[in-house]
Amino acid sequence: MRVLDRGDQLRKELDAARAAGCRVGLVPTMGALHEGHASLVRRSAAECDLTAVTVFVNPLQFNPGEDLDEYPADLASDIELATAAGAGLLFAPEVDDMFPGGPPGVTVRVADADVLEGASRPGHFDGVATVVAKLFNLAGPCRAYFGEKDWQQLGVVRRLVADLSLPVEVVACPTVREADGLACSSRNARLSPDERVAATVLYRALTTAAAAMAVGGSDAAAVRRVLADVVATEPLAALDYVEALPDRLLVAARFGTVRLIDNVHIGKTEI
């Protein structure tokens, strides 16, 4: 496993790998890796010759007052997990290396991204798209792996690739959950024991609403009400939003200072 922290090194190593005939898979992350990330790495390692994991807590996608400074970090454990899952390279740059001149003057702006996560976190997806585009340009992967856990982000990345004709295939991977249904997230580590128990209400709300739809139909307002009612049963949960789209239910809520999101596919099969 090679660990790099400079963009020019990453480009050089992956250029050489490509010249030797390797298909490069990329797994962009913000570190504090868990089983959800591992599933992306394993999928890439199964489909590509060389898998590069990036660990970069991207300041452009955080708003003032969000948890940029508290975001969990543990590079030694990330290296261990990425290696075990089959990565060949881990790129963990400092902010100064990604943006030596301070915040970038040229950025990607994502249209229609002011709903759901974008409504609660203005500019978030512009920050995501700008850094994902930069990582794609540094790494030159043929495939890049993203989780359905961040469902709206997945759509933004697909749009980025389509609208800018980036030569990357985006691969969506299903959400990995803890045994009690809570979606794996780096932010789960910041929950108190009580909040950790309370957080299971998110998946409970999603599955309850999905089951209610199977019986009572798919009137979006009624489904949103079921989602909100279940979240409201948990005193430690402060609801941010619920949404019922034709094929997906989504929820976001705060537990203390920790904001969590989750979603499920509705329909006959998981994508």
Ligand code: AMP
């Ligand atoms: P993050 O480090 O949270 O920015 O996530 C990096 C990538 O891992 C994103 O594509 C996420 O959607 C994906 N991911 C995060 N949590 C999960 C999970 N529980 N299951 C599957 N993918 C995940």
